[in-house]
Amino acid sequence: MKEKVARKRQRIQVFGLEEEHPCVWMKAGVINFKLCDNAYDCLTCAFDKAMSRRLEAGDGRLESWRKPYLAKLYGQKECRHMLSTSVPFRFCGNAYDCATCEFDQMQEDRVLTGEIGRPAVRNVAGFYLADQTYYHRRHTWARLEHGGLVRLGVDDFAMRLLGYFNQVRLPRLGAHVEQNRPAWSLRREDKIALLVSPMDGVVVARNHEAMEAPDRAKRDPYGNGWLLVIQPTHLKRDLQELYSGDAAQNWLLAETHRLESLVAPDTDLPLAATGGEMIEDIYGNVPHLSWDRLVEEFLRP
Structure with a gap:
């Protein structure tokens, strides 16, 4: 039983992402504390989906993390692959819409086949x-x-x-x-x-x-x-x-x-x-x- 509890408490480890990285909702100042455990892949993140549902339901206490990020200068808009350190230097020019981003698709293909x-x-x-x-x-x-x-x-x-x-x-x-x-x-x-x-x-x-x-x-x-x-x-x-x-x-x-x-x-x-x-x-x-x-x-x- 103790071993199972210990396994439940272990921090999710992402290969190549060993240090603790703040979630984009935290980096944007929307929430006080949350570490990213999904390699900055918001499209598949359960926490991001839950927060998005709260926004859609009209929670006036929240704003999307994308709003403060989109207000930044281009040179401050780190791509998620730069945030996760899989690439050393890349800024977002696609309004953080990873689903339609050619660079994001190229990176996914590299991970799969390289x-x-x-x-x-x-x-x-x-x-x-x-x-x-x-x-x-x-x-x-x-x-x-x-x-x-x-x-x-x-x-x-x-x-x-x-x-x-x-x-x-x-x-x-x-x-x-x-x-x-x-x-x-x-x-x-x-x-x-x-x-x-x-x-x-x-x-x-x-x-x-x-x-x-x-x-x-x-x-x-x-x-x-x-x-x-x-x-x-x-x-x-x-x-x-x-x-x-x-x-x-x-x-x-x-x-x-x-x-x-x-x-x-x-x-x-x-x-x-x-x-x-x-x-x-x-x-x-x-x-x-x-x-x-x-x-x-x-x-x-």
Whole structure:
């Protein structure tokens, strides 16, 4: 119970937006205090929508954050991508109407299809855990990025557990994935593992390179081995069920101990290789543990 409460209180972390940034309603002086937790993507922000509804209902105590921003000189009208630090310098010339902005669309396309930055990783009992990342208990991950989108993938534990795979099957663009429900599969010869989505959302990008060269996902699971990008539909609710920071490290340690207890009774195989990394192919090196057993214990919802 304490762990769940701690997860609920964790601050939403956006990859590349590590410092605290004031919401535009606060920056405009309309409200006293509110931090942005959606990478300045007001189009998908629940708080912005709620405030807008109050304005439409005739709340005379409020004015839109856009009003004081539009009154600024051009050189003071920071673009949302400048506010979120995804670009160093850009001013808005489109009256903060991001939905019709060509630059905004260009930035969204870059996030979806371009090379991505890698978060720092740490070694936890032989497995790698990425910072600024949320983890589902069934070994998939979610990372919030600029523009309010969420990138999804499979963690290092699952990659080493399965060893290798020769096929990655992903849902189509526009498909809806659900938290705790199977969303994609990894195939190793005649063995298939269904993996769950860590969050609800609509698929807006797929990693075609990972589908064409599955080893890419295994070699770089937290970077260019990502699998999907989604537009989340229940962001804050879903994050309450995921691990991050110290909670993620404690969870992974517990998972490692569970794995060791399955391996230790019948084999002397050392799981950790030279240098403190776990062996690359646990399934292939522990004959008494079947594929179905490993999937059931660690990956299946």
